[in-house]
Amino acid sequence: MQQEQILKALSTVQEPDLGKDLVTLNMVQDIAIDGDNVSFTLVLTTPACPLKDMMRIACEKAIRSMVNANAVVQVKFSSNTSSNRSDSGQVLPKVKNIIAVMSGKGGVGKSTVAANLALALSQGNAKVGLMDADIYGPSVPIMFGVRGERPMMMDVGDGDKAKIVPLEKYGIKLMSIGLLVDEKSAVVWRGPMASSAIRQFVTDVFWDELDYLVIDMPPGTGDIHLTVLQTMPVTGAIVVTTPQDVALADAKKGIAMFGQAQLKVPVIGLIENMSYFTPAELPGNKYYIFGKNGGKKLAEEFDLPLLGQIPLVQNIREGGDSGVPVMMSNDDVTRAAFISFAAQTVRSISMINAKIDTAKVAELVS
Ligand SMILES: Nc1ncnc2c1ncn2[C@@H]1O[C@H](COP(=O)(O)OP(=O)(O)O)[C@@H](O)[C@H]1O
Ligand SMILES: [Mg+2]
Known part of the structure; x- marks a missing residue:
């Protein structure tokens, strides 16, 4: 398996709420491939994301159907909470x-x-x-x-x-x-x-x-x-x-x-x-x-x-x-x-x- 193939497969998986794919949204990080094993991290917009399982299953499916039917997929999660703060950070900047x-x-x-x-x-x-x-x-x-x-x-x-x-x-x-x-x-x-x-x-x-x-x-x-x-x-x-x-x-x-x-x-x-x-x-x-x-x-x-x-x-x-x-x-x-x-x-x-x-x-x- 190649990193580009994994990215291509993941670019068919949508973030259900944001209506764009995981790659376009820059959510995929740290892809590591070892034989049939592939792992990567999905960076979520909130640590309390309720859609984790859904996205994990969709990623597994995409990789198995598009790249390698025997792939063992490990999806890790991290988060970078989204914000719409556009003010110059004077008030409660953090x-x-x-x-x-x-x-x-x-x-x-x-x-x-x-x-x-x-x-x-x-x-x-x-x-x-x-x-x-x-x-x-x-x-x-x-x-x-x-x-x-x-x-x-x-x-x-x-x-x-x-x-x-x-x-x-x-x-x-x-x-x-x-x-x-x-x-x-x-x-x-x-x-x-x-x-x-x-x-x-x-x-x-x-x-x-x-x-x-x-x-x-x-x-x-x-x-x-x-x-x-x-x-x-x-x-x-x-x-x-x-x-x-x-x-x-x-x-x-x-x-x-x-x-x-x-x-x-x-x-x-x-x-x-x-x-x-x-x-x-x-x-x-x-x-x-x-x-x-x-x-x-x-x-x-x-x-x-x-x-x-x-x-x-x-x-x-x-x-x-x-x-x-x-x-x-x-x-x-x-x-x-x-x-x-x-x-x-x-x-x-x-x-x-x-x-x-x-x-x-x-x-x-x-
Ligand atoms: N879903 C609920 N079931 C039972 N008691 C509730 C529920 N929601 C609020 N209460 C009770 O109703 C009272 C008023 O609630 P509170 O949260 O203080 O209202 P508010 O802040 O709108 O004035 C409190 O005694 C609270 O414990
Ligand atoms: Mg009150």
Whole structure:
């Protein structure tokens, strides 16, 4: 077998989302050939790529059918997380993607979704941070069991003043107003103080290198949202909704806000939370308490990807209250819903970064 033959075979294999072949996308590296053995590395656009197995199988097939029927193919994976950062790198220069998790309405599970998304991405080997931008109602300290803990200051040695080091828990970096001031005091701040706190989260916190920074936004569409969008190069927004009509109406406002010409933040997709309830003793039953498929219909209406449907589960609520989010538990059914959501999210982001219409994110091929 020759290297050129291998490359030719691999140039017939498509990256399913990006719609181009692996060779054109420069994803193939380190081809090594030894008799019937061939190995190479595929460089993915995200460490949490859900399409690995599919691509490995397609590569094996192409090489066996086009080059050598007896080939023993070993595909290794590495990643270089894609980014659409085109700013000159002043703001958070080492953060590749910034994901704003928002909702029109409070209490739809934004913080729960943001926290478990961050953990699912991290468990897929990405470097992840979670910024709690809900200045008036921070949830991160309780959800991560770090109430009362205070971050340290560190001289990061770039001639700047000392920076705040985010807390680390369960493998992700955390920052919340609740970690800096007494929880009751931020509640009485006026708008400008809250906005300046957000700006400090960006300029004074040492986030360092991250593949994904997840921002848990306050409910609605107010000043803090504008500050976040004007201060940070946000890659895209995830809109959380429940299937209920009132939540859907508010979600539409959120979609409209992000779509405004002067902000122009792409919507990564919608996530429907509290989609149905399944009692532990009747695992086959689904009860659509808040209505059925409201998020799905909204996604269709706006031509946006539906990133997932998360059930209403007691473990999710208990995990949030006890400081051990459900992604850190052994509830594998619920974890699977978040893992699939994270997978669809990184696919949609990779497509945004490659300037491909995210409405084309297909159902995961299993
Ligand atoms: N899918 C779910 N199943 C059960 N409880 C949930 C679910 N999503 C959120 N909750 C609970 O609902 C409450 C509100 O969720 P939260 O994430 O704080 O909402 P928001 O940030 O939008 O205000 C919390 O007690 C949380 O644990
Ligand atoms: Mg919240």
